[in-house]
Amino acid sequence: MDLKKLTLMPYGLEVQLPAGSPLTDLERGTSQRVIPFGCQQGACGACVIEVLDGFDALGEMDPEEADFLEDLGQTGGNYRLACQCRLMSAATVRVADAL
Template identity: 70%
Template sequence: MTLKKLTILPTGTEVLLPAGSPLTEVEYEIPQRLIPFGCRSGSCGACVIEVLEGFDSLGDPDHDELDFLEDLGRTGGDHRLACQCRLRGDATVRVADDT
């Protein structure tokens, strides 16, 4: 089993997950709730993350995710819904702020 590393800022917490794991697995690996997962279906926007490194390591966003991110004002290509991502390589993310 190949493990991939997800680094979550600002804490710098590193989580190792099997390649292809959904990011929702993070909440089972660490006691802190660093990514606020809500609905887990890509419709609430609670888990918007900014991808700082390894955007391609999270899989390709589908059309619905891109549309929803646009509705949330998160355009520009560096935001994702964490619940829709699968870790395929090392990545660094932080939860998007509300500003």
């Protein structure tokens, strides 16, 4: 199995997920709830993350996600909705609520 590392800041928590896994798999992969997944469909904004390293490692952002992030005021940075991301290679993210 091809595992990829996701580092979650500011906790310094590192998890390994199979390549291509949705980040919502974190709820099953760790006992800590570090990303507050709400609806898991990109409609609530609870899971906004800032990508510190590996933006391209999380798959492409579709226009609906970009529009929703703009509505939330999360523009001009490397923000994503964690529920819309798939881990393709190593990445480091910060939970936006922890900023």
